[in-house]
Amino acid sequence: MATYRVNVGNREFVVDVTDDQKIMVDGKQVQASLTPINEAGLFLLREENRAREMHVKPQGNSAYAVMVNGRHVVAQVEKGNGKSRRRSEQANSGALTAPMPGMVVNVLVQEGQRVDCGDPLVVLESMKMQMQLRSPLAGHVKRVAVQSRAQVEKGALLVQLAGE
Amino acid sequence: MKVLVANRGEIALRVLRTCRELGFPSVAVYSDADCDSLPVRYADESVYLGPTAAAESYLNISAVIEAARKSGAQAIHPGYGFLSENEDFARAVEEAGMIFIGPRPETIAMTGDKLAAKRIAREAGLPVLPGKDVPIDEILVDELANEVTFPVLIKAVAGGGGRGIRLASTKEEMIQMMEAARQEAQAAFGNDTIYLEPLVQNARHIEVQILGDGCGHVLYLGERECSIQRRRQKLIEEAPAPGLSLSLRHHLYDAALKLAEALNYRSLGTVEFLLDPHGHFYFIEVNPRIQVEHPVTEMVTGIDLVKAQLLLAAEGKLYYSQDQVQLRGWAIEARVLAEDPDQNFMPVTGEISHLREPGGPGIRVDSAMYPGMPITVNYDSLIAKVIAWDEDRPSAIRRLQRALGELQIGGVPTDIQFLLEVLKSESFQVGRADTTYLEGFQMSPQPNEDPLSQEVAIVAALFAHNRERARTLTAQSSNVNLWRAAAWREQMRGNG
Numbered sequence: 126m127a128t129y130r131v132n133v134g135n136r137e138f139v140v141d142v143t144d145d146q147k148i149m150v151d152g153k154q155v156q157a158s159l160t161p162i163n164e165a166g167l168f169l170l171r172e173e174n175r176a177r178e179m180h181v182k183p184q185g186n187s188a189y190a191v192m193v194n195g196r197h198v199v200a201q202v203e204k205g206n207g208k209s210r211r212r213s214e215q216a217n218s219g220a221l222t223a224p225m226p227g228m229v230v231n232v233l234v235q236e237g238q239r240v241d242c243g244d245p246l247v248v249l250e251s252m253k254m255q256m257q258l259r260s261p262l263a264g265h266v267k268r269v270a271v272q273s274r275a276q277v278e279k280g281a282l283l284v285q286l287a288g289e
Numbered sequence: 290m291k292v293l294v295a296n297r298g299e300i301a302l303r304v305l306r307t308c309r310e311l312g313f314p315s316v317a318v319y320s321d322a323d324c325d326s327l328p329v330r331y332a333d334e335s336v337y338l339g340p341t342a343a344a345e346s347y348l349n350i351s352a353v354i355e356a357a358r359k360s361g362a363q364a365i366h367p368g369y370g371f372l373s374e375n376e377d378f379a380r381a382v383e384e385a386g387m388i389f390i391g392p393r394p395e396t397i398a399m400t401g402d403k404l405a406a407k408r409i410a411r412e413a414g415l416p417v418l419p420g421k422d423v424p425i426d427e428i429l430v431d432e433l434a435n436e437v438t439f440p441v442l443i444k445a446v447a448g449g450g451g452r453g454i455r456l457a458s459t460k461e462e463m464i465q466m467m468e469a470a471r472q473e474a475q476a477a478f479g480n481d482t483i484y485l486e487p488l489v490q491n492a493r494h495i496e497v498q499i500l501g502d503g504c505g506h507v508l509y510l511g512e513r514e515c516s517i518q519r520r521r522q523k524l525i526e527e528a529p530a531p532g533l534s535l536s537l538r539h540h541l542y543d544a545a546l547k548l549a550e551a552l553n554y555r556s557l558g559t560v561e562f563l564l565d566p567h568g569h570f571y572f573i574e575v576n577p578r579i580q581v582e583h584p585v586t587e588m589v590t591g592i593d594l595v596k597a598q599l600l601l602a603a604e605g606k607l608y609y610s611q612d613q614v615q616l617r618g619w620a621i622e623a624r625v626l627a628e629d630p631d632q633n634f635m636p637v638t639g640e641i642s643h644l645r646e647p648g649g650p651g652i653r654v655d656s657a658m659y660p661g662m663p664i665t666v667n668y669d670s671l672i673a674k675v676i677a678w679d680e681d682r683p684s685a686i687r688r689l690q691r692a693l694g695e696l697q698i699g700g701v702p703t704d705i706q707f708l709l710e711v712l713k714s715e716s717f718q719v720g721r722a723d724t725t726y727l728e729g730f731q732m733s734p735q736p737n738e739d740p741l742s743q744e745v746a747i748v749a750a751l752f753a754h755n756r757e758r759a760r761t762l763t764a765q766s767s768n769v770n771l772w773r774a775a776a777w778r779e780q781m782r783g784n785g
Contacts, residue, residue: 127754127757129749129750129753129754131746131749131750133742133743133745133746133749134742136742136746138742138743138746138747138750140746140747140750140751142750142751142754148747148750148751150743150746150747155747157744157747157751159747159748159751159752159755163643165642165643165660165699166642166643166699166700167643167697167699168748168752170744170747170748172744177744178697179744179745179748180642180643180697180699180700181748181749181752182642182699182700183752183756187753189748189749189752189753190702191745191748191749192643192697192698192699193741193744193745194694194741195693195694195696195703195705195706195709196705196706196741197629197630197702197703197706198741198742198745200745200746200748200749202749202750202752202753204753204757
């Protein structure tokens with residue numbers, strides 16, 4: 126199995142590819158396969174109930190320019206055996222912190238609640254963009270440190286988790 | 290009539306296509322950068338002009354005339370840009386015994402001098418912006434500055450097409466800008482004369498297509514709205530203009546006709562107006578050539594404007610009368626540019642690695658793109674025009690959105706997503722956008738929960754994964770490339 130950390134926009138995905146080409150995204154299995162259509166970089170991403178054409182062009186060793194639906198998106202791929210530094214730090218300490226300054230739009234969990242790795246915990250809005258912050262581990266919520274509409278600085282503790 | 294097309298890119302191909310339909314033998318010209326271009330492949334013949342730099346090829350009058358002579362062309366179509374508005378070129382073509390497919394050199398000279406054009410327009414009874422039709426210089430600056438209301442535009446007399454315009458909010462700022470404006474005008478147009486024009490707030494850009502035979506007959510082919518502009522360059526154009534009353538439209542047509550008659554206009558031209566929010570319009574300039582956005586007029590009139598030009602040149606008469614010009618439906622054009630929306634729309638370079646053009650009902654694509662086409666910094670960034678026609682404006686918008694979503698261009702970033710967002714925006718949808726609309730327009734950031742982001746992540750990860758697998762599998766192979774390709778394909782199909 127190989128693990129890749131992929132950054133798209135300001136989102137990070139952890140994609141696992143097993144030896145028999147099964148794919149997990151952030152710990153959840155997804156039905157997906159990639160078929161090359163031509164030599165020019167056109168691929169078909171097949172998912173459970175649809176197929177989407179994507180054009181992929183590598184930029185250097187770790188970046189990929191992906192063109193889909195008129196959108197030109199650059200994805201950064203890093204091979205990581207295990208979780209990302211940020212994730213593993215957070216996983217180790219069980220602290221979910223704000224990746225950038227912004228406003229808490231919504232807290233999706235309560236103290237004492239059980240969570241799985243990848244479950245959304247907090248919605249943060251920054252520069253008019255909303256992002257869901259997900260649990261780096263499976264366990265339960267020890268403490269919710271913020272409320273909706275709170276302004277937070279980068280690195281501020283949002284949710285304290287306790288691992289299993 | 291053998292026609293040489295003195296241009297490149299999509300407009301060259303556009304003109305060549307009509308030449309082929311009419312059975313006119315055609316000649317393309319090309320610079321070093323364009324030796325494999327579609328116009329070169331499409332034309333019956335092609336002639337090399339010179340190095341990539343436009344000044345040494347497409348702007349080189351003697352090289353173009355020589356190419357025409359060598360190929361035995363009887364007429365030259367200049368397209369837009371390059372030599373199309375150059376009176377010396379038009380004259381040189383005629384002196385060489387060939388037909389210039391466009392207005393007479395005198396008309397080009399008159400319309401090229403923006404102040405002269407304004408004077409003629411005023412004399413012909415067109416509404417023009419207030420202010421003296423005189424160039425501004427150090428002697429006149431005080432007198433003129435006291436007459437105008439700020440903010441004011443500083444424009445080049447030889448300018449046009451939105452280039453080299455500066456906005457001054459105070460007299461001091463204006464005086465400060467004059468020298469730079471003069472230098473820029475000299476560099477860009479070879480003429481440093483500048484003049485002042487009042488700024489019309491929240492103006493819309495409306496233009497009327499005219500066609501004349503140069504012997505007293507002129508007609509109009511409806512109007513176009515071109516208010517969606519970025520950095521004074523048009524991005525989305527449509528015909529007709531939304532929300533104009535019938536009487537306003539006829540006033541615009543009358544004005545354009547009056548000017549066309551005053552100029553005894555020959556061939557195609559465009560009379561440009563600014564329309565203020567109160568319904569007053571003002572003449573700004575005449576473009577004595579075919580326009581980038583001409584297809585929207587062709588779509589709503591059903592008339593091939595290039596064919597009209599070519600037949601007029603070949604036979605000296607117009608094949609249409611005013612009552613044959615009937616507008617039907619709605620057409621919108623979007624300009625696809627090789628520009629990076631994430632880098633403040635800077636032009637990009639690279640190669641078109643993948644291309645699929647849209648199709649289906651009511652769609653037209655004018656482009657000279659092909660997979661493998663290099664995009665260089667030498668020419669403008671327009672790589673395609675996608676035009677949609679439908680029965681009414683909302684349907685035409687939806688159709689254009691559909692077509693832009695189908696257009697796949699791989700290898701370089703484009704403005705497609707930006708165009709889609711403008712088309713989707715409320716101000717555009719209701720037809721209220723003016724020429725300043727895009728100044729405050731923000732592209733919506735990529736939503737984080739966009740399912741597309743996850744799909745992109747999966748594709749990138751799988752690509753990286755298979756790339757690495759292919760690399761390891763073939764490390765010991767002597768025929769690495771072959772193996773790599775085979776292994777890669779094997780891996781990719783893996784779980785398909």
